[in-house]
Amino acid sequence: MKKLVRFNSLLNAEKILMLLFLLAFPSLVLGDCTCDAEEEDKNRSLALKYRFGAIAAIFLASLVGVCLPVLGKKIPSLSPENNFFFIIKAFAAGVILATGFIHVLPDAFESLTSPCLPQNPWGKFPFTGFVAMLAAIGALMVDVHATSHYRNKSGNGKGIEAVEGDGENQFSGLPLHTDATHGHAHASVSVEGGSIPNQLRYRVISQVLELGIIVHSVIIGIALGASDNPKIIRPLLAALTFHQFFEGIGLGGCIAQAKFKAQATTIMALFFSLTTPFGIAIGIGISNVYNENSPNALIVQGIFDAASSGILVYMALVDLLSADFMNPKMQSNARLLQGANISLLFGAGCMSLLAKWA
Numbered sequence: 001m002k003k004l005v006r007f008n009s010l011l012n013a014e015k016i017l018m019l020l021f022l023l024a025f026p027s028l029v030l031g032d033c034t035c036d037a038e039e040e041d042k043n044r045s046l047a048l049k050y051r052f053g054a055i056a057a058i059f060l061a062s063l064v065g066v067c068l069p070v071l072g073k074k075i076p077s078l079s080p081e082n083n084f085f086f087i088i089k090a091f092a093a094g095v096i097l098a099t100g101f102i103h104v105l106p107d108a109f110e111s112l113t114s115p116c117l118p119q120n121p122w123g124k125f126p127f128t129g130f131v132a133m134l135a136a137i138g139a140l141m142v143d144v145h146a147t148s149h150y151r152n153k154s155g156n157g158k159g160i161e162a163v164e165g166d167g168e169n170q171f172s173g174l175p176l177h178t179d180a181t182h183g184h185a186h187a188s189v190s191v192e193g194g195s196i197p198n199q200l201r202y203r204v205i206s207q208v209l210e211l212g213i214i215v216h217s218v219i220i221g222i223a224l225g226a227s228d229n230p231k232i233i234r235p236l237l238a239a240l241t242f243h244q245f246f247e248g249i250g251l252g253g254c255i256a257q258a259k260f261k262a263q264a265t266t267i268m269a270l271f272f273s274l275t276t277p278f279g280i281a282i283g284i285g286i287s288n289v290y291n292e293n294s295p296n297a298l299i300v301q302g303i304f305d306a307a308s309s310g311i312l313v314y315m316a317l318v319d320l321l322s323a324d325f326m327n328p329k330m331q332s333n334a335r336l337l338q339g340a341n342i343s344l345l346f347g348a349g350c351m352s353l354l355a356k357w358a
Contacts, residue, residue, distance in 0.1 A: 042228040050233040051225055051284055054240070055277040058221075061241045062273035065248020069256045070265060083336050085253070086324055090340040092250030093320035094347025096209070099247060100312030102355045104216045104305050105132065111302030116293050128306045135310030139208050143319065146204045199259055205319045206254035210268060212311030213247055214275045215304050221276040225283020226290040239357040244276055246351060250320070 069088065076082065108128045117123070224236055255268055283290065291297065321344070324330060330337050 043230050044228050046230045047228045047233055048284070050230055050237060051227075051280055054224060054233065054237045055280050057237065057241050058244050058280070059273050059277045062244040062248050062276065063269065065245040066252040066255070066269045066272050068249060069252035070269065073256055083329075083333070086327075086330060086336060087339050087343045088249065089253045089320065089324055090343040091347035092246065092253050093316050093324075094344040094349075095246040095351045096213075096250045096312055096320065097316035098348040098351035098355075099216075099243070100212075100309040100316065102352045103243070104312065105309040106355075107219075108132070108302050108305035108309060111298045111305060114293070114298050117295055117298055122299075128302065131303055131306035132310035132313075135212075135307035136314040139212070139311045139314045140318070142208055143204055147201045202254060202258035203260065205315065206251065206258045206260075206268070208311065209254055209315045209319070210251055210272060212308050212315060213251060213272065215311075216308040217244070217247075217272075217275040218279040218282075219301050219304060219308075221279020221281075222283040222286075222290075223292065225280035225285075226287045226292070227283075228287060235357040239354045240276065243351070243354055246347070248272065254320075 069085075072085075105128070108131070112122060112128045121127075220240065224233060224240065227233055227236075251272055252269070255265055260268065292301075325337070325340065330340060
């Protein structure tokens with residue numbers, strides 16, 4: 001179908017944009033430094049072994065995490081229609097929310113308020129919050145416009161009159177599908193046994209979420225790869241392994257609901273799994289010249305961290321938590337709602353605890 005082809009072209013454009021970011025990032029963070037690098041207990045040979053081990057460990061953890069929900073579709077208890085899947089998604093949403101608030105946003109504040117940056121303009125305006133806000137608004141615009149565009153396209157403009165209200169739909173002459181996203185019911189066309197607009201919505205969610213995750217994954221990968229201090233790498237390796245595993249579960253849940261073709265699912269899973277190892281490899285390559293206290297590095301890292309946090313917080317609250325917690329299935333099941341709340345708190349708590357080491 002033409003609309004699916006156009007949608008796939010947008011996905012390809014996003015992948016190209018991300019590849020350009022991955023290739024350009026190392027050159028952006030290299031530059032003259034105004035603050036001296038901190039003294040560390042350096043052991044290059046031992047640190048190199050840990051860093052190569054980190055590449056393998058984080059890749060496997062990321063791959064297992066993102067594949068569990070995707071492969072879980074073949075297991076009845078893990079299918080997206082099962083109550084247990086709501087519990088898993090609540091846990092994953094808590095992980096993503098804590099990632100944005102506890103891991104990424106504080107790093108952005110630290111980078112953009114560093115004394116190594118000139119007071120004018122960095123000390124005179126709250127750039128971190130501003131960039132995070134713009135990123136959240138940008139995610140909202142992409143989310144709404146992409147979903148609206150393909151929802152309208154799915155009807156082909158023929159005989160479709162939808163009236164959306166507080167949980168009410170009137171849809172003329174076509175099958176109905178109830179979509180509880182954002183706590184409202186949306187009329188949509190059932191095509192070939194599934195809802196095209198609903199499916200495209202999940203695809204938009206998974207793409208925007210992956211974008212937010214990938215941006216900060218590259219940055220933390222570079223930070224780990226550029227370190228020559230085994231005392232820093234060891235706890236960071238353990239924390240990042242769990243970090244990527246939990247994030248993979250969150251992203252994998254969205255991919256599973258988007259019902260991508262096998263090839264697209266594989267590409268997205270590999271893209272996520274390879275991002276942090278790729279960042280580590282970049283960090284290893286530039287470790288001799290990289291200075292995390294250089295103005296260029298601080299500005300680039302701070303801006304991308306702030307943008308990533310805005311995207312992650314928006315996606316967690318609006319597209320994951322709000323959509324599921326307002327779902328009629330959860331609203332009508334007190335035990336499921338209680339379990340989802342506990343799972344949400346547990347996921348956020350686990351990821352917050354990891355901030356002690358990473």
